[in-house]
Amino acid sequence: MSKRRRKAPLPKEPVRCEIETLSHDGRGIARADGKTQFVDGALPGETVMAKMVGSRSRFDELRTLEVLESAPERQQPPCEFADLCGGCSLQHMSPDAQIQFKENTLREHFAHFGGIEPEQWVEPMRSPDSLGYRRKARLGVRYVKARESVLVGFREKRNSFLTDIDQCLVLDPRIGERIEPLRALLHDMQAYNRIPQVEVACGDDAAAMVFRNMDDLVPEDYEKLIRFGQEHELHIYLQPKGPDTVHRIWPESPGRDQERLSYRMD
Incomplete structure (x- = not known):
C-alpha cells in the first residue's frame, strides 16, 4: 500500500498579487506562474499583499493583508466582523459596484449555463439603504x-x-x-x-x-x-x-x- 503524500507547507511570506477580475463568489482573481490565485478581499485593478491560506493543483487561495494600490470601488467595510465572517463577502466594495457585479454575474450564468441572452434587462431593485436589506x-x-x-x-x-x-x-x-x-x-x-x-x-x-x-x-x-x-x-x-x-x-x-x-x- 502506497503512503499518502504529505502536502507541502504553505509559504509564510506574503505574496504580491495583481488582481484582474472577480470570481462569481466575489474573490479577486490573479495569476502567477500559470496558476490561478483566488484572493479574498481584493478588487479588480488592485495590487495587494496576500497570505496563502490554501493550495490545490490548479489554483491557490489567499487572503488580503494589505492593499498597495486600491480600486475606486473600494470602501471601508461598515461591519467590524467583515474580515472574518462568511455571511457576506463584498463589504469592501461600494454598494453601486456590488449591484453591478451581481448583475454581471447573473448575465454570465444565463449565458454559460443556459445559453440565454434576455432581450431586456430591467433596472436593479435597490433597497433604500445599503445596509439592513437582507431578509x-x-x-x-x-x-x-x-x-x-x-x-x-x-x-x-x-x-x-x-x-x-x-x-x-x-x-x-x-x-x-x-x-x-x-x-x-x-x-x-x-x-x-x-x-x-x-x-x-x-x-x-x-x-x-x-x-x-x-x-x-x-x-x-x-x-x-x-x-x-x-x-x-x-x-x-x-x-x-x-x-x-x-x-x-x-x-x-x-x-x-x-x-x-x-x-x-x-
Whole structure:
C-alpha cells in the first residue's frame, strides 16, 4: 500500500498579487506562474499583499493583508466582523459596484449555463439603504464547552467555525439587532446544545425565527421562546424534524394561511 503524500507547507511570506477580475463568489482573481490565485478581499485593478491560506493543483487561495494600490470601488467595510465572517463577502466594495457585479454575474450564468441572452434587462431593485436589506438567513448555533458559552452567527470564511457576532448590519434590523439577545436566550435554555440553527425571515409586517430543535422542549424553554417573541415582536416557530414539521408557537394561529410572511416588490 502506497503512503499518502504529505502536502507541502504553505509559504509564510506574503505574496504580491495583481488582481484582474472577480470570481462569481466575489474573490479577486490573479495569476502567477500559470496558476490561478483566488484572493479574498481584493478588487479588480488592485495590487495587494496576500497570505496563502490554501493550495490545490490548479489554483491557490489567499487572503488580503494589505492593499498597495486600491480600486475606486473600494470602501471601508461598515461591519467590524467583515474580515472574518462568511455571511457576506463584498463589504469592501461600494454598494453601486456590488449591484453591478451581481448583475454581471447573473448575465454570465444565463449565458454559460443556459445559453440565454434576455432581450431586456430591467433596472436593479435597490433597497433604500445599503445596509439592513437582507431578509432571510440561516444562523448557526454552537455551544463551546471551553468557553461555556453559546455562539450564534455565520460560518467563518473558508472555515466551519462560527463567527462570534453580536449584531449583523446586513440583516433586516428586526433580526440583525437581536443577535445578542438571541444568544443570551439560547444560553439560558436547557436545550442550549440541542438547537443547531435558527432560520430567520422578514416580511413587510412581521419578522420570524425558526428554531431547529433536535429534541422536544421542556415547558420552561417553550415559555422562554414565547416571552422572547413577545418582547421583541417576533413570530416564533419550531422545527423538530424536516421542513414539513415547521409550526408556529407565537403568536397563536388559527390556521396555516395565517402563518405566512409576505412582502411587496415595488
